[in-house]
Amino acid sequence: MTGWKQCAQVPRWGQADWEAMQGVASPGPDGMSRIVPAFLKVAPTGGLDAAAMLALLSQIGQLGGRLTRPEADRLASALPPPGESVAELRLVIHLPRPKLDELAQLGAVLHVGPPVALPLVPLTEMSQPGENLQLDGAAPASTPILGVIDDGIPFLHARTRRGAAASRIAAIWLQADARVPAAFGAGLVRIGRQLDRGDIETMLASGETEADIYRRMNRSLLPVTQRASTNHLLSHGAQVLDSAGGADPFAATDAGLRDVDILAVQLPPAAVADTSGRRLDPYVVMGLRWMVTEALRLCRARGGPVPLIVNISMGSLGGPGTASAFLADWIAHEMDRYRKLSGAGPDDPGLRVVLPYGNSWRDRLVAKAVVRPDQPLKLTWRLQPDDHSASFLELRAAGDTAGLRVSVTAPDARVPPLSLAWDQAAQGWRCNGPSGKPRAAVLPLAETPTALLLALAPTERPGGGEVAPAGGWQIEVTAAPGTEVSVKAQVQRDDTPAGYRLLGRQPWLDHPAGWTWDGEMRGYLDPGAGPVTRKASAAAHAGIDRPGALTVGALRQGAPVRPSTYTAEGGTPGSAGPSLSAIADDGAILGGRLTAGVLSGSSARLSGTSVAAPAVVRRMIERLLTGQGIELGDLIGQAPGPAPDSRRGYGALEGQRAWSASGE
Template sequence: MTATPPKPWQPLPKGVFTGTNWSQPGATAGEDPYLIWAESDHFAGYRLGHGHKPPKWVPIVIELTAQASVQDLVDASSTRWLQIPKVYVEVNLPTLRYCTARVRSAFFKHLRHNAHLRSLIQRYELGLPVGHHTHAIKNPCSKDGLTHLTQEAPSPGDRLTGKVLGVIDGGLAVANATFRRKQGTGATRVQYFWRQDNYYGGPWPGQATHGHREVPLDPERAGPIPDDMGYGHELTGAAIDEAIAQFTHNGQLDEEALYAYLQMWDLSRPVNHGTHVTSLAAGAVLPLNPQHDEASRVNLVAVQLDWSNVLDTSGGAMNVSVLDGLMFILARCADSAQVVVNISWGTLAGPHDGSSILEAAMDQLIELRNGQLKIAVPAGNAYQSRTHANATLQPGQSLPLNWRVQPDDHTESFLELWLQDGAEGVEIAVTPPGYTQALPVVRMGQSGLWMGEAHSQGSGAEPVCALIFPTSSALGTQGTCALLALAPTFSHRASVTTAPFGRWQVTLTNHGENAVTLDAYIERDDVALGQNTGAKQPYFEDALYDTSGNLEAWVDHPGNPTPIRRSGTFNSLSTGQRTVSVGGTRREADPTSPVGPFALYSPQKPDPDAGRPQRPGVKKVPDTLKPSDDNSALWGVLGTGSLSGSVVRLAGTSSSSPQLARDLINDW
């Protein structure tokens, strides 16, 4: 520890993409702090940084104002700087207030100077500006309505009717016997399959390469670009069946050769998350557990998330890709179809009150479909991860949070501090590892960059961290969110600026006249199944938090004063008003156990810490429960592996959610 004070905060820069001077008073209000951080470090978290030009296009998700429509936004803009997939005007949802877009820097210039355009947009969030997400889309919405030759969306007569299961996930084995008719030997039930990638092996956050291994997907094999989405590749059921026939010899399908032909090389791995999840939701000839219910016969519409989503577990592109995926599914179904969608994905940070743009968009889609759409989502797996803290600060009270950032973390780390309305008197002080003195306090409406010490700076001298504390945030509609963003703690490249690992102390002090309730959420930063990204999950430390591993140590005790709380650790996609969140249980459980029937990693119902003060509207309890473990010794549940006839076991509420989706299909 050194008694030398750390170098002071530096002002936020003028944005390299937006052109916004973020250091001006009020400039951060109502904006996305992740976009501000990306501009502050020259998109270094997306493998750019000093010496590299910013992206030509960036993906965003947009919420429109109350009386605006997507068509109004199209009419007020130009495809030279704002490109919206056609699905958002072609689907019969004229009052939809949410859409995604690719934007150029000129969009932000027009937004600053065009009052009419500004009156249409309530807020927007950054997606994941890597790979093809930084390119223009094909045939976007335009004022003249002209179209070009691409794969057209299905005509009304080709859209699916009756009950349909939609899945948004990664790694779906479309030819697996469990998704085929006639006991696994007939046509595929996957009637539409959209993979959001344009390349295989492209760049993603934290990657040690610059995407030089990326392989463009061949539309003759992976399918054409869907006209209404403008990117990715679509296969119809007929195209999948044709490929199955091509690789079937003497009645046996060579699945590995088929997937190599379709450029789905990820399916060479024995386990794929999307295949396991979809088998639980709609599998038919499940090994060891054959199903003969209605869900085993329904048509499927599958969206395979861009692999940058799968690899970036912080969910940087989740808002854009999931909303696009939902729109693709709805566009392939008739208005009368009864559609259940399972999204077994998620992140940890966010407002947790349903006011994020994606959650609000899902709620409106469910509302606009008038009971014809249901969405199942997992409650999350981070109950024991120490990624959530909750406290109420009385006037004059301080709260130190010890944020343990791990060594050898190749990805950026994020801590969100959510404060209820009326928290103008709260100040935040940050003490980096190795220092006894904190950086100068930051008050609401203020922000700063810390450049660290010379040894931590790469050749571009990017900031080590940023604290962005706006009066309001695009991430939610209640209170505000202060974001503490950190550079990676390690890189193989000498040009990359790194942050010190160890304990970052974040102290909040309430100088106001009223008590303030707050939640701190560490964003997800782990490694997805079968990947190796160099991510390391940070966590909170506190001497009063029970890590003994005793039977009573797996749940919160209301009398324990530690601010680290399992309760409130919840999937940030799952706190909407109309989606259905699903927690995980054990099929066989000891009723006398302190944790009862619950999987140790899942939020519980009822909440054992329900009496603790909470910000308005925060959701901490799953809507319903489904098994995700067989018992205390045998975690996970059995589902289908990548190849037909194989069985794999995966744990997590990602396995609970599709079981609920199956019930929704069967019981409709």
């Protein structure tokens, strides 16, 4: 039956429910049921002792749940000694999707990741993660560790070495699609491969070229249909890693940086290609958990707490924009965990995480309005043709939704109009096509009943299947008499990263009152007086609220130095602006900053808050190596004011040098 109908059961998991409706969570072609990564928080009254933790794991095992090897390693570090307990335990569990409701009875399911089919065929290369990390000499405990989580990490690059053949990379996790290889361990899921320093140095000594090693590793881990970034001339991860901690392997001027060990996570291509963050956030969280565990091993090897500075130059849009957002909340948890287990002092975060503030200032993705009976929120959500991925729009009400009504009108009759009270819409509705699968759906978002998710199928499916009409979708929120509620609409990111095969094409919001003259951009691009706004355009993680967590905006060289034309703007209760800003563009014409390519000796330019963040990380490392402070005031050279500028933050990173023809 086509047309809108209410879901048989009230959806609970947002985009995971949309995937289930599309059949993504049904049995795979090999007959194996698809499983999902579930992010579980257990915090019972009285805490958990070791026996309670083991009993919990037994219950999870009975549901068909599995752990990754890094998760099992992390759990070992969480077991309290006899007679003690922990107030909270967090786990990443891979289990069949139909078991989610039973898992939710054991604790709070904070997030459900995208499904994967398990088991699959074994990998062509097998290796167990090493339990011990090799150290080159007795590095002092105060020498920091650099962590980088990104796409396409060139782990053989000369700028990550000490001399010709000694690697600074203590360990790297090359993530890939989940598998359960034979003989890998009962109940364990394998996600890619981990290399330690010894593995990397063996490769360096083999005489094989960097390019050949990368190709061989990528063939063993990734399907040929996925982009292996280290097979190409440049990658986002190569540029970020070099910006954050790259050093000449021989120059005396870089001797301090060469003492800094590196932990790295290479994200799977499928997670990077899906810019909505649906696949990205789960892998970032798993990578950070692994990184914290490996850094704790280095702490034990060095005999004391070690500062860990992690750069995550990735991000998505949408979400509540506060510290409760999934990625922001879990990063804060890992920061607390590292401080506790590393032995850092009470005023020392131990782990510091630096993130980009976002690049979506001009992308027309946010609208805000106070909805009254005489002032509805009316928007046109423009979907592009040839969009091979689903599109999502979030509606969030900052208060009681009683009296609000939501209407959706498609650009053609394939999807009939829908008009429902907000609370009724939150029960879940779907509009099926002839196949019985939905072209569109209205779903509740898991974290709050005051948030709705409008999901649309791709506008193009080369292999067949239901599609949503491209064009202008009319979205309207109205209020009954006596109702006055602030409502925010935000389009989730849906573009295709540079170098990847076309997947998404970014939809945007439009309004008749928009688009006045923008003097800087020399076009009719300013949102004007309508509800579409550039405020609140920051990344989903921008509301993170922890000492040691910094968000970074981008600046452009010029007279005067000004925010880059893409750098996001604050404007939510959880994020008034970035922590600080750093130069990410050498000028209006010469965009980006000069960084390393994938292969040793190559170079490329990278622009965006993605390159501003590692500039801050590099400065923090340099200051630690010389015994200087790395608090926010130390980095900007002045005491932070009472509130940040909405795009610049509390100030600019002090001491950055301008680009010249001879380089920095």
